[in-house]
Amino acid sequence: MTRILVTGGAGYVGSVSAAAFLAAGHDVVVLDDLTTGHRGAVPSGARLHVGSYGDQPAKTDLLRDWRIDAILHCAARSLVGESVRDPSRYYRDNVAGGVGLLEAARAAGVERIVFSSTAAVYGIPTATPIPEDAPLDPINPYGESKRTFEGALGWYGRAYGIRSVSLRYFNVAGATAELGEDHDPETHLIPAVLGAVEGHSSLTLYGDDYPTPDGTCIRDYIHVEDLADAHLRAIEATAPGDDRTAEPLVLNLGNGDGFSVREVIAAAESIVGASIPFEVGPRRAGDPPVLVARSTRASEVLGWRAAHPSLESMVGSAWTWRQAHPGGYAD
DSSP states (O other): OOEEEEETTTSHHHHHHHHHHHHTTOEEEEEEOOSSSOGGGSOTTOEEEESOTTOHHHHHHHHHHTTOOEEEEOOOOOOHHHHHHOHHHHIIIIIIHHHHHHHHHHHHTOOEEEEEEEGGGGOSOSSSSBOTTSOOOOSSHHHHHHHHHHHHHHHHHHHHOOEEEEEEEOEEEOOOSSOOOOOSSOOOHHHHHHHHHTTSSOOEEEOSOSSSTTSSOEEEEEEHHHHHHHHHHHHHHTSTTOGGGSSOEEEEESOSSEEEHHHHHHHHHHHHTSOOOOEEEOOOTTOOSEEOBOOHHHHHHHOOOOSOOSHHHHHHHHHHHHHHOTTSSOO
16 A cells, blocks of 8 residues: 555546545545635545645655655646746746655655646647657746656656656546536636536637648547546556656656547537537637647556547546536535
8 A cells, every 4th residue: 555645636637536546545645725626526535634735844744744655746737828927826836836845755755756747848749649759848837837847856856766757648538426627717628618508608619720620629638537547557656666767757648539629519519419509719829730649658658548538438427527516516
């Protein structure tokens, strides 16, 4: 059994990953300041500590007191538009706060960390599917903050022996029976589409003149349960003596195939049994036509493959969760 600290474990990705760790027989402590997470999302069996991962002295004590073996670092500021308007917050929280967490880990003797990174580190790629050795050229402070922390992990590993895996994933979607996506504001396409079905918001399709088969952007999607499985496999790969993380490891996660915005809308219409109204707006600056990951390395190194690759699985599970939780989480 490994005792794992999950930062951001009251959020969407963190809570599903925490549940997967518990199901695998590990002990879980969740660290979340609950500014965007939900107390009701913390899985039964996990212990919740309310606080900030950037508070280095308090986190050192937490890691020591709970005898933490490994960290899954999901907590971060993650709104691209906000990062452009207020880059200070992203450097302060994602970079300085992240380094504070690494310093706390060093002080407490925790030498295993898995980082929930992002495909935003690539910016606008020159080729697709995107391999891990593609140039890193973020086009916003959010992506830059993730790239910077990945770099810190690499140097901390070489200098201080911290074993790490950074997982660069694309669009996460779907839900489990108990845990789903509840954001305010909601910036992700699938919940935005389903919100339009429920009448909570209008839906805008940003550009329909891209050089793609139907004119809309194509993105890679990964089911949140598949991401949680990758997090579990990555945590296990950081075990002492495992050669896979003798050097800091970086892996893409994705389906390997992309879906267009119109395909997402069509899948949702099929699942809900109704037409979904939308309007077409102008392109958003910096939106590349196609973003698809090459995930063969994750398969080779971790033995990971997407078990729920279809849009129907992702959209259908998200819709089922929303129907069972019409107001989101109670808190």
